[in-house]
Amino acid sequence: MQKLSITTLVLALGLAVMPLSSQAAPESSTKGAVSSSIEKSASNAKSAAKSAVKDADASKAEQEKVSLNNATAEDLSKALSGVGLKKGQTIVEYRTEMGPFTKIEQLQEVPGIGPSLFQRNQSRLKL
The missing domain is CATH 1.10.150.320 (Photosystem II 12 kDa extrinsic protein)
Incomplete structure (x- = not known):
């Protein structure tokens, strides 16, 4: 009886771990793609903000001349x-x-x- 329980437990763990490990690679690459996309969006937003500040500073400087x-x-x-x-x-x-x-x-x-x-x-x- 004990032998059957250990085998069942090993199989259950093996099956439980198998789907997780097979899903881990796509999930991490998806996370990487999402993270990359978020980083690009943040970078674009920062660039746009810097450009707006530069334009405002240039306009302000021109008005102050x-x-x-x-x-x-x-x-x-x-x-x-x-x-x-x-x-x-x-x-x-x-x-x-x-x-x-x-x-x-x-x-x-x-x-x-x-x-x-x-x-x-x-x-x-x-x-």
Whole structure:
């Protein structure tokens, strides 16, 4: 009787384990495919979010730039580091006398605006 019980138990365990082991490979590959798909979706979402942030930053940066050809002395003094109302007025006077700027680098021709001040503010300038 004991012999029959052990054999039955071994067969039962063998049959119970057999389907699990045969299902394990497809299940893990399915999990891998699902995980891969989820990772790709997450990666795409991160890329889209980064792109949106970059676009928003670029748009914001463009809005924060001051136009050398249209800004008032007050606008220039608020937007540019190291430029107060007096230097802002000097820039406006230079623009009035010499005509509109054709390159932002021309700002260095304005008395009181040197290379270091220009470099510090170059990213804040537009024509």
